[in-house]
Amino acid sequence: MSTGATPRHAATPATIAQGPAVRMTGIVKRFGAVTANIDASLVVTPGEIHAVVGENGAGKSTLLRVLSGMFAPDAGTVELFGRDVTGWSTAQAIAAGVGMVHQHFMLVPTLSVAENVVLGIEPVRGLRFDRDAAERRLATLARECGLACEPGRLVRDLSVGEAQRVEILKTLYRGAKLLILDEPTAVLSPPEVDELWRVLRTLRAGGATIVLVTHKLDELMDVTDHITVMRAGRTVGALVTARTTPAAIATAMVGRAVQLDASGLPVGAAASHDTTGTPSRVSTQAFTGPAVGTPTPAYADTPRLALHDLVVAGPRRARAVDGVTLAVAPGEVLGIAGVEGNGQTELVEAIAGLREVLGGRVLVDGTDVTRFSVGKRLRHGITHIPEDRHARGLVLDYSIADNLILGRQRHYARSGRIDRTRVRRFAEERIAAFDIRPADPDLPARALSGGNQQKVVVAREMPADFRVLVASQPTRGVDVGAIEFIHDQLRAARRAGKAILLVSAELNEILALSDRIAVMYGGRVVHEVARAHATAESLGPYMTGAAA
Amino acid sequence: MRATRAFEEAVLPTLTALLVALVAGDLLILSYGQAPGEVWAMMLRGTWGNAYGIGQLLYKATTLTFTGLAVAVGLRAGLFNIGAESQLAAGGFCAALVGLALPAAVGPWIAVPLCIVAAAIGGGLVGLVPGVLRARFGAHEVIATIMLNFVVLAFLNWAMASGGLAVPETLHTTAAPHAAVPRLASVFAAFHGSAANFVIVLAILVAALTGWFLFRTRYGFELRAVGLQPAAAENGGIRVARTWLMAMIVSGALAGMGGTNFVLGYKSYYEDGFAGGAGFLGIAVALVGRNHPLGVVLAALFFATLSQGGLAIHALVPKQMVEVLEGVVILAVAMSVPEVRRLLRARPRDPSPPAPVTSGAANTSAAPALADG
Numbered sequence: 001m002s003t004g005a006t007p008r009h010a011a012t013p014a015t016i017a018q019g020p021a022v023r024m025t026g027i028v029k030r031f032g033a034v035t036a037n038i039d040a041s042l043v044v045t046p047g048e049i050h051a052v053v054g055e056n057g058a059g060k061s062t063l064l065r066v067l068s069g070m071f072a073p074d075a076g077t078v079e080l081f082g083r084d085v086t087g088w089s090t091a092q093a094i095a096a097g098v099g100m101v102h103q104h105f106m107l108v109p110t111l112s113v114a115e116n117v118v119l120g121i122e123p124v125r126g127l128r129f130d131r132d133a134a135e136r137r138l139a140t141l142a143r144e145c146g147l148a149c150e151p152g153r154l155v156r157d158l159s160v161g162e163a164q165r166v167e168i169l170k171t172l173y174r175g176a177k178l179l180i181l182d183e184p185t186a187v188l189s190p191p192e193v194d195e196l197w198r199v200l201r202t203l204r205a206g207g208a209t210i211v212l213v214t215h216k217l218d219e220l221m222d223v224t225d226h227i228t229v230m231r232a233g234r235t236v237g238a239l240v241t242a243r244t245t246p247a248a249i250a251t252a253m254v255g256r257a258v259q260l261d262a263s264g265l266p267v268g269a270a271a272s273h274d275t276t277g278t279p280s281r282v283s284t285q286a287f288t289g290p291a292v293g294t295p296t297p298a299y300a301d302t303p304r305l306a307l308h309d310l311v312v313a314g315p316r317r318a319r320a321v322d323g324v325t326l327a328v329a330p331g332e333v334l335g336i337a338g339v340e341g342n343g344q345t346e347l348v349e350a351i352a353g354l355r356e357v358l359g360g361r362v363l364v365d366g367t368d369v370t371r372f373s374v375g376k377r378l379r380h381g382i383t384h385i386p387e388d389r390h391a392r393g394l395v396l397d398y399s400i401a402d403n404l405i406l407g408r409q410r411h412y413a414r415s416g417r418i419d420r421t422r423v424r425r426f427a428e429e430r431i432a433a434f435d436i437r438p439a440d441p442d443l444p445a446r447a448l449s450g451g452n453q454q455k456v457v458v459a460r461e462m463p464a465d466f467r468v469l470v471a472s473q474p475t476r477g478v479d480v481g482a483i484e485f486i487h488d489q490l491r492a493a494r495r496a497g498k499a500i501l502l503v504s505a506e507l508n509e510i511l512a513l514s515d516r517i518a519v520m521y522g523g524r525v526v527h528e529v530a531r532a533h534a535t536a537e538s539l540g541p542y543m544t545g546a547a548a
Numbered sequence: 549m550r551a552t553r554a555f556e557e558a559v560l561p562t563l564t565a566l567l568v569a570l571v572a573g574d575l576l577i578l579s580y581g582q583a584p585g586e587v588w589a590m591m592l593r594g595t596w597g598n599a600y601g602i603g604q605l606l607y608k609a610t611t612l613t614f615t616g617l618a619v620a621v622g623l624r625a626g627l628f629n630i631g632a633e634s635q636l637a638a639g640g641f642c643a644a645l646v647g648l649a650l651p652a653a654v655g656p657w658i659a660v661p662l663c664i665v666a667a668a669i670g671g672g673l674v675g676l677v678p679g680v681l682r683a684r685f686g687a688h689e690v691i692a693t694i695m696l697n698f699v700v701l702a703f704l705n706w707a708m709a710s711g712g713l714a715v716p717e718t719l720h721t722t723a724a725p726h727a728a729v730p731r732l733a734s735v736f737a738a739f740h741g742s743a744a745n746f747v748i749v750l751a752i753l754v755a756a757l758t759g760w761f762l763f764r765t766r767y768g769f770e771l772r773a774v775g776l777q778p779a780a781a782e783n784g785g786i787r788v789a790r791t792w793l794m795a796m797i798v799s800g801a802l803a804g805m806g807g808t809n810f811v812l813g814y815k816s817y818y819e820d821g822f823a824g825g826a827g828f829l830g831i832a833v834a835l836v837g838r839n840h841p842l843g844v845v846l847a848a849l850f851f852a853t854l855s856q857g858g859l860a861i862h863a864l865v866p867k868q869m870v871e872v873l874e875g876v877v878i879l880a881v882a883m884s885v886p887e888v889r890r891l892l893r894a895r896p897r898d899p900s901p902p903a904p905v906t907s908g909a910a911n912t913s914a915a916p917a918l919a920d921g
Binding site: 352354373374375376377378379384386388391392393394395396397398402406407408409410412413416417418 | 764765766767769770772773776777779780781782783785786787
């Protein structure tokens with residue numbers, strides 16, 4: 001690294017002794033029932049580029065919004081250069097030189113670059129807005145910071161990368177010494193990302209401190225000085241970039257060590273609790289070595305579920321799924337591993353019929369279902385446990401019973417009228433079978449705990465006669481007991497000859513349940529391997545794109 | 549425990565709103581130098597205190613029940629139908645046209661049902677337009693129904709004036725007495741002179757039927773699921789766009805049937821402007837009635853009482869006072885009712901799940917939102 005006036009290893013203990021720029025400790029932030037941060041911490045050295053990494057929902061953005069004054073923490077302290085600023089407002093943060101560049105730009109498209117930058121603190125001559133002074137000042141600032149910009153251009157004519165630079169200039173114009181960037185690379189093309197890194201290095205050379213959020217690791221190695229790893233709302237690691245590897249970061253991110261050591265998720269335990277007599281496929285050591293006694297699924301001539309060169313558009317990318325070909329045999333669990341946001345959601349929604357397929361085909365037992373509606377797919381035996389149970393999985397204001405028949409209301413209606421007696425009988429049977437508590441079919445789904453809500457979804461999506469289950473994050477945000485229960489259900493379905501496509505951000509879950517594992521990166525399957533030959537370490541590089 | 553919960557969620561906000569309105573009314577009355585107790589008593593005497601008053605408020609409540617049900621069905625599907633006013637007018641217009649087209653010889657037992665069907669179709673067609681715009685193109689139904697009010701009311705005005713339908717020198721068509729629904733006074737003599745008529749029976753039947761449709765049939769099950777959580781409904785194989793379209797048609801048809809109260813039950817002709825705001829007041833009726841048919845009927849009675857009571861207290865305070873009270877009730881309810889807060893929130897045009905609070909990049913759109921975040 002030749003650009004930086006501040007050397008890469010700036011954050012030696014000696015520098016820290018001078019006092020960190022930011023010290024956040026024991027941060028807790030809750031939104032209703034959701035805990036976004038729990039005992040999260042962050043220490044940033046002056047003059048460094050510091051990355052906060054973690055998967056979606058790990059609490060990165062929340063932590064930085066606490067720092068920028070957008071949220072007041074429920075517990076914990078925030079210190080800026082040794083001063084306690086816990087619970088300050090954004091205005092105070094800006095006054096203290098802390099500026100946040102948001103993921104969604106907050107610019108007025110019809111105004112010029114200069115007008116946007118000075119908006120709110122415009123230079124005036126008399127009562128008139130002094131446009132010349134604004135443009136002059138901006139040009140000076142841009143020259144000082146080494147950021148190219150054309151003050152007179154309209155923001156609507158700018159590319160995404162240029163608009164982001166305007167956002168950065170806006171915070172600098174307000175005197176920011178500490179820049180917070182929330183997912184700055186998410187909207188950028190690769191050349192724009194390179195340009196952003198150049199800009200950030202220049203700013204660092206000028207003495208600025210930069211904190212950025214990302215969940216893309218591969219790019220960070222030669223830009224950042226320190227990396228804070230977050231997982232499930234907690235800070236689980238503080239790494240010196242020069243002394244780590246993408247694989248090590250990935251491991252910390254997906255939380256192998258954390259899971260086994262701290263929270264003790266029952267991935268290993270589930271296998272030993274498996275009372276049905278399947279050979280124990282996973283032991284606590286299984287993550288480092290091939291599983292023993294894994295029954296090989298019977299490969300039929302036609303797979304239960306086959307995807308041929310599937311192409312699906314996503315909200316951000318035209319080809320979020322970019323030519324995926326996969327097959328799942330009866331009695332097989334195919335696990336899709338990968339860092340979130342690499343096309344898994346779009347893949348799942350395309351199979352469920354919720355997202356338009358741009359190219360390729362989806363086959364179930366040899367039948368082309370690519371053009372089937374969601375309802376027709378349901379009747380064809382394709383079920384889906386959605387990743388977001390609050391939005392897609394449940395109608396929260398409907399009762400447990402109504403949620404259990406959602407999608408099958410037709411079967412419970414005689415000439416249009418829903419047979420409440422039959423619904424109730426069915427609900428009571430499912431509630432008992434899935435141990436949903438409280439066992440009251442009339443209770444609204446909203447009143448249940450996360451684990452019991454998820455059991456309602458699983459109970460509905462695993463009827464006796466389904467053929468293919470697409471399970472997306474089936475145990476996210478669910479308590480340990482429910483995880484175990486849901487895993488047992490998935491194993492039982494596998495034994496019954498169902499085909500299961502399992503998508504999970506929990507690498508442990510993938511390793512514990514799958515017969516084969518496919519790794520998605522950038523919308524493609526970059527690696528496909530039998531479970532017996534996979535470990536968290538061997539999959540890591542593929543998940544970060546390093547080995548693709 | 550569940551009964552308590554239902555009370556807290558459904559009844560309490562409404563009662564609070566009414567209490568707020570009562571206090572506001574007291575202050576208004578005091579500002580006119582009158583005694584609140586006396587004015588309220590006068591209002592009660594002029595409405596529930598005599599048969600004529602009851603008859604008049606029942607007549608008004610009948611129309612409001614239809615428009616309130618129309619708005620309620622829309623809201624249950626997650627749609628805010630502001631077009632009940634023009635749907636009501638179109639329903640009345642179609643009922644009158646069919647009544648006039650039928651020969652006098654057919655008699656009311658055939659003419660009246662045909663006119664009711666015509667009113668439903670007329671209102672349903674006006675509801676169909678924003679339904680299609682929403683289902684096919686994602687156009688917001690609030691904008692579409694507001695704009696359609698102007699279009700439809702202007703069209704009806706034009707048809708009356710230039711289409712030669714109006715009796716010269718008036719704004720109404722000729723009467724079709726063979727399609728008349730008898731007044732309540734023809735059975736209960738005490739109602740003599742009031743406009744109350746047997747369309748009220750239709751209103752009660754339709755309210756009961758709407759309740760059955762919403763809460764007992766699978767179509768109602770699907771409609772409510774779409775209204776509460778379109779993404780979950782879609783995941784259950786329910787066709788969200790089609791449900792929206794169906795809901796708008798049903799909503800329009802309900803409002804349209806309200807037109808029969810004036811056209812068949814009162815005047816036996818269509819008169820330009822007969823809706824007179826009853827469609828808009830239907831929004832308030834639905835909100836205060838918490839989108840439940842029983843609540844709608846009660847709220848319709850309440851607003852009809854206010855409207856008729858305004859006339860009764862005119863000697864002491866201006867009758868516009870009740871309009872202020874209506875506004876206060878609507879505001880108070882709007883602030884306390886969760887459905888309204890949900891509707892006022894920004895809504896995506898397709899039924900994709902909303903952004904989770906803590907997620908980072910999951911919901912970034914392809915083009916960055918430059919205006920806001």
